[in-house]
Amino acid sequence: MLIDVIYVEREARDYPKTDEVLARFAQARVIECERHGALFNRAGQNFRLQKNRPALMLAVKHGRTVLPAPAEYGLGKNNYYFSHMLNCLYDCRYCFLQGLYRSANYVLYVNYADFAGSIREHADRHPDGAWFYSGYDCDSLALEPVTGFADAFVPLFASLPNASLELRTKSTQVRSLLSREPLDNVVVAFSFTTRPAGDALEHKVPDPQRRIDAMAALQQHGWPVGVRFDPIIYHEGFDDSFAMLCERVFSRVDAARLHSVCLGAFRLPRDFFKRMRRLYPRERLFSQHLENTDGMIGYRRDLETALLDGAYDRLTQYVPTAAIRRMDGVA
Ligand code: SF4
Known part of the structure; x- marks a missing residue:
């Protein structure tokens, strides 16, 4: 990972995480700032251009560090999310962060202890x-090698047996987890799309x-792992590609021991969708088979149902139905 510019909030200067990160990117130009928000939320930035060479912002998170999770996000009944980082x-191409933020720069909140305190309170x-x-x-x-996020937060959950943590990822950064004892209440959830969708859209x-x-290694080490087929992206030959993906995943991972498998269709709030389409006006994903339902843009209902039905049926060949969750609430 190349970082040329690091903005450091004056207040973030005093945190050990800041020193760690600055030492790692000793060649980067460091610019001190008062509040990262003024830069991050500035009007007139181009997410697409910034994505080519994002800067890093080291900041202190004020206010609420733990928030109720959106309704469609939860696995249990009391669901919260927290964001030690913004951006990826x-x-x-389908990532809603492009529609949510004006900037593609990375923000890393260095006051991990405040997040941990709030997680403990909520738990x-x-x-x-x-x-x-x-x-x-x-x-x-x-960004685990830079942030040390799992290293810092996983031990917290060892002391919170009534709470569970989901680490959701498309990465292979599992070394820090493989070097520690697994916890039953920390689930590492890997997201996958079919090969054609991944090739076209996941840069x-x-x-x-x-x-x-990486997922198989974690499972063999004793970590609970999950699979997220979310978002499901439509393309010609989807059923066959999804069958192939299942075959690849479940020939390496013990499906009977999976913590959970989630299925969710491509869906975005309309305002995010509009911003994303402005960034990539020629992107086919944003122009085909979509409809607006109560301010959410997603596939036509009949197509979405067919995609999720087909994927669900395929999954039942491998995974106990109790472990499969459809995010449209059908199963
Ligand atoms: S892995 Fe892709 S979808 Fe997930 S946060 Fe990163 S860019 Fe967005």
Whole structure:
């Protein structure tokens, strides 16, 4: 990973994580700033251009560090997300972060202890169980060598047996997890799309086989792992490609021991969709088979149902139905 410019909030200067990161990118130009938000949210930035060479911003997260997860996100009944980072190393054309943020620069919040304190507080409110998701505004593990995120947060969950953490990723950065004892309440969830969709839309993402190997290694080490076929992207020959993907995944991973498998269709809030289409006006994904349902842009209902039905049926050949979750709520 190449970083030419690092913005450091004055307040972030005093945190050990800041020193660690600056030492790692000793060649980068360091610019001190008062508040990262003024730069990150500045009007007139071009996400697509910035994505070619994002800067890194080291900042302190103020206000609420843990938030209720969106309804479609949850695996359990008390669902929260937290974002130690904004934006992602990878460049998936369907990624909603392109519609959510004006800037493609990475933000890393260095006050990990504040996040940990808030996670503990929220977990204490739910003795009957709570889920925490770290992969909403970034890929949970892609920048692990820089952020040390899993190294810092996984041990927290060892002391919170009533809480669970989902690390969602398209990366192969599992070394830090393989070097520690697995925890039953930390699930590493790997996202996959079919080969044609991945080739066309997932830029800079590690090869699927390497990700499958990483997932198998974690499972053999004793970590609970999950699979996320989300978003399901339509293309000609989808059913055959999905069958091939299942064969590849489940020939390496023990399906009977999977924590969970989730299926979700491509779907975006309309405003995000409009911004993304402005960034990539020639992208076919944004112009075919879509409709607007109550402010959400997704595939035509009949197509979405057919895609999810087909994928669900295929999955039942490998995975116990109790472990499969359709994000459209049908199963
Ligand atoms: S890996 Fe996830 S967070 Fe990263 S660009 Fe792709 S969809 Fe977005």
